[in-house]
Amino acid sequence: MAISVETFFLDPNAQGTLQSKIQQMIAQGILSGRFSKGEKLPSSRRLARHLGVSRITVTLAYTELLANDYLEARDRSGYYVSENAPEPPQFAPQPPGQDMVDWSRAIGRRFTGGATPEKPQNWSSYRYPFIYGQVDASLFDHANWRLCALQALGQKDFQALTTDYYDQDDPKLIEFIARHTLPRRGILAQPDEILITMGAQNALWLTAQVLLTQRRMAVAEDPCYPALRDILTQTRCHLTAVSVDGDGLPPEALPDHADVIFTTPSHQCPTNATMPLTRRKALLKKARDMDALIVEDDYEFEISFLGAPSPALKSLDTDGRVIYVGSFSKSIFPGLRLGYLVGSKQFIREARALRASVLRHPPGHIQRTASYFLSLGHYDSLIRRMGQVFARRRAVMEEALAASGLSVAGRGVFGGSSIWMRAPEGVDMQLAAAKLRDRGVLIEPGAAFFHRDDPPRNFYRLAYSSISSDRIAAGVELIANTLKECE
Structure with a gap:
């Protein structure tokens, strides 16, 4: 990959001749890790024009770096960072300066601290993702x-x-x-x-x-x-x-x-x-x-x-x-x-x-x-397909919930993609969700939906939009067994 000529700037505080300043600029780029082995440098003509110096000055700098094994020349191709160039130091770069701002005073309004639940980015890797609001790749057109x-x-x-x-x-x-x-x-x-x-x-x-x-x-x-x-x-x-x-x-x-x-x-x-x-x-x-x-x-x-x-x-x-x-x-x-x-x-x-x-x-x-x-018309076709699949999944879900004895707190009259559930009193669904996650099951604890200082913790939501029908029953059984352990 070629190094952009716009990344080269002469340090006005650097000491020495123009040639030595150019050598120092390129060497520091290699030593800092900004320029990687095998990357191509700009041509001497282009770099000279960018820096406002003569071409011979850049050529002499390249030649000196070539002799010191920072660069290597390739026939009719130009100059590249050498495979034998010194390695950049293996330590974390120091910050440019200490942050002296008192952000507790500088921030006029705060937007963090809300109750919106977080969903794992790798939700699709779970075997039983009863997770709401994600797309099912098998249904999308x-x-x-x-x-x-x-x-x-x-x-x-x-x-x-x-x-x-x-x-x-x-x-x-x-x-x-x-x-x-x-x-x-x-x-x-x-x-x-x-x-x-x-x-x-x-x-x-x-x-x-x-x-x-x-x-x-x-x-x-x-x-x-x-x-x-x-x-x-x-x-x-x-x-x-x-x-x-x-x-x-x-x-x-x-x-x-x-x-x-x-x-x-x-x-x-x-x-x-x-x-x-x-x-x-x-x-x-x-x-x-x-x-x-x-x-x-x-x-x-x-x-x-x-x-x-x-x-x-x-x-x-x-x-x-x-x-x-x-x-x-x-x-x-x-x-x-x-x-x-x-x-x-x-x-x-x-x-x-x-x-x-x-x-x-x-x-x-x-x-x-x-x-x-x-x-x-692709949207209407997608909606029809989703409706047919969701209807089948809903039927499987209802049957599995009835067989497991889990309590339904709310179900959509016309459809939807989830069912609102209630666990026995005393069961903390936040803790249950953590246990279920270790068993490959994702659910949504319900406490975040309530506007109270001490919200009920035994509600949760099960979605069937992102889980295939053949996995619903086994997933529901795992939920039922886990809730019994939490009672």
């Missing part, structure tokens, strides 16, 4: 995604690939969402009422930043999506957690002066409860009476293999007070980081301006690739 990506890289889509949209989005993707995705949820929206985001979490962050201040009150479900709680805590708003029941968030339990209500009515996270139509209407009425806004996270609505999903809360809204959050990250693959916000023009305008100041817009190539994948 690699071939057509690759074709769509190549199509998006073509000359025809050069502008979509290279354009700085600033605060705009790919019109093809916006059109598909407006004409195909949202109508399936009973929602009609104009292009200026839709904003593409870097996944649902980014959509929730943008929403919280635009709507909340230190004087306003936000309501979150308890339990809820842990990352949402972290986002709301960071806004420094007044945060109230309202316990959900078997039908989701109860409107009558809402505080009287709430400003923004965050809810997952179609598929409560993590209990999987579905809010019935009467309660949805009651929630809208309660919000109208309080003049509050509602943020609806409609995650996983596509994974409805047990029956058609309930109408989105946004579709019942006649006041424009519901802000809708959707995502393709759960249904296509989580690394895609592509979601969308739907709301009034005034709200979307502010969210768009905030997004532009932080990340401008999601990459144009990703947006155009996704728009092809969606519009060519």
